[in-house]
Amino acid sequence: MIFTCPVCGEPLRRLEKTCACPNGHSYDLAAEGYVHLLPPNRMHSKAPGDSKQMVASRRAFLQGGWYEPFSDKLNELAAECVPAPSPVILDAGCGEGYYTGRLREHLVSRGLAPRMFGFDISKSAVKAAAKKYGEIFFAVASMFEIPVQSGSADCVVNVFAPIVEDELNRVLRPGGFLILAVPGPRHLFGLKEILYDAPYENEHRETRYRGFRFQKRVAVPLEITLSDGDSIQNLFAMTPYYWKTPVEGSERLKNIKKLTTQIEFDFILYQKV
Ligand SMILES: C[S@@+](CC[C@H](N)C(=O)[O-])C[C@H]1O[C@@H](n2cnc3c(N)ncnc32)[C@H](O)[C@@H]1O
Numbered sequence: 345m346i347f348t349c350p351v352c353g354e355p356l357r358r359l360e361k362t363c364a365c366p367n368g369h370s371y372d373l374a375a376e377g378y379v380h381l382l383p384p385n386r387m388h389s390k391a392p393g394d395s396k397q398m399v400a401s402r403r404a405f406l407q408g409g410w411y412e413p414f415s416d417k418l419n420e421l422a423a424e425c426v427p428a429p430s431p432v433i434l435d436a437g438c439g440e441g442y443y444t445g446r447l448r449e450h451l452v453s454r455g456l457a458p459r460m461f462g463f464d465i466s467k468s469a470v471k472a473a474a475k476k477y478g479e480i481f482f483a484v485a486s487m488f489e490i491p492v493q494s495g496s497a498d499c500v501v502n503v504f505a506p507i508v509e510d511e512l513n514r515v516l517r518p519g520g521f522l523i524l525a526v527p528g529p530r531h532l533f534g535l536k537e538i539l540y541d542a543p544y545e546n547e548h549r550e551t552r553y554r555g556f557r558f559q560k561r562v563a564v565p566l567e568i569t570l571s572d573g574d575s576i577q578n579l580f581a582m583t584p585y586y587w588k589t590p591v592e593g594s595e596r597l598k599n600i601k602k603l604t605t606q607i608e609f610d611f612i613l614y615q616k617v
């Protein structure tokens with residue numbers, strides 16, 4: 345178990361119904377099997393992170409298989425760098441668990457016995473993840489203060505979640521790997537063309553992070569065509585544009601029954617120095 349007590353920082357032990365630290369702090373395991381490690385005084389809103397509705401849209405969209413090529417590429421990259429036989433893998437900002445769940449299956453199919461953990465600040469996301477992926481241990485926690493033992497992970501995965509480089513570095517063992525997914529310049533451009541009068545391309549993300557050695561950047565370009573309104577709305581609801589788009593833009597999208605858009609993920613692989 346790599347999670348730590350958010351009060352005193354000591355390692356937690358998983359008991360039947362709780363997780364407890366040696367100093368007597370204890371955290372209930374939810375019915376779905378996850379643990380809530382985000383102290384109330386560090387929650388900046390009542391329900392931080394993705395809302396229940398966004399989580400449901402993300403789950404529905406991802407289960408449609410549209411992003412499977414990205415998940416496959418992530419699996420391939422992770423499989424190349426984790427040590428046998430029981431790598432410790434942490435999905436930081438795991439959402440509803442799609443990538444973590446598929447990564448576990450992939451590693452198990454290659455004869456490994458990974459010890460997998462995930463956390464996200466959204467309780468709705470973690471609840472959905474824990475319910476579906478019972479072999480992975482999930483926690484509600486923040487990227488800004490990850491309640492995980494220093495040097496405990498062989499590989500950390502971060503797919504489109506906030507990046508706090510010092511924390512991601514701290515939880516990795518020396519020589520461990522970080523896999524980041526970042527949007528490429530034309531990610532979702534077809535969607536943005538409908539939402540905005542003057543859509544802009546994403547900036548090319550900086551690839552240097554403190555304490556890491558850059559290994560490689562792998563682009564996974566794809567074009568998808570969604571031909572039903574529900575999938576289009578689900579895709580919209582899992583993007584940051586959902587909050588930012590002016591009403592006219594989202595109204596325009598509601599009337600669209602077929603959407604072709606570029607999807608562009610870049611995976612960036614780093615090694616902790
Ligand atoms: C774009 S979603 C990606 C989720 C998942 N990795 C996926 O690709 O399906 C970003 C996630 O980051 C989470 N998040 C936002 N701020 C966070 C923070 N400070 N700490 C941990 N997670 C955070 C959100 O709740 C959300 O689930």
Ligand SMILES: [Zn+2]
Pocket residue numbers: 349350351352353354365366367368369
């Ligand atoms: Zn404690």
